Amino acid sequence: MKQTAEHEITVRIRTQYPQEDWAALVSDALNSRSVDGKGRIVDVSSSKPTESMEQNVIHWAQERGIFDKATLETQFEKLEEEVGEIQLALTDDNHEGLVDGIGDASVVLTILAHMCGVTFDQCRQHAWQEIKDRKGKMVDGVFVKE
Numbered sequence: 001m002k003q004t005a006e007h008e009i010t011v012r013i014r015t016q017y018p019q020e021d022w023a024a025l026v027s028d029a030l031n032s033r034s035v036d037g038k039g040r041i042v043d044v045s046s047s048k049p050t051e052s053m054e055q056n057v058i059h060w061a062q063e064r065g066i067f068d069k070a071t072l073e074t075q076f077e078k079l080e081e082e083v084g085e086i087q088l089a090l091t092d093d094n095h096e097g098l099v100d101g102i103g104d105a106s107v108v109l110t111i112l113a114h115m116c117g118v119t120f121d122q123c124r125q126h127a128w129q130e131i132k133d134r135k136g137k138m139v140d141g142v143f144v145k146e
Helices: 019-031 050-063 072-091 095-115 120-131
Strands: 136-139 142-145
Touching: 050 095, 072 095, 095 120
Parallel strands: none
Antiparallel strands: 136 142
């Protein structure tokens, strides 16, 4: 069995992103295998991690008092409103409206997930685990599971 030892490391981060995003940045960097021969991270993507967008939405909602005043029911009503906008954009063949509606719905879902004590990404991962091996067929343009 390989012996392991505990080591303390110091991480210096130079970034334009807020402090709450640092853990995700370091995690992404370590997972990217962008390490030189001395174990130093040498190339980190400049794009923000997905988690930071979720944090941005949560911070935005906190600043506006949504978590203090909204309920799960009112957030669901807001989601229905955004889905209605998606439907209208589809009816009008409005691509920009469709992108906006999907984005708005994802913001509401992110807030709703946070109110339920989970992240939007955890919800998507849960759904993926349920459907990834699902079998079924297309019926009238809709996938119907077996």
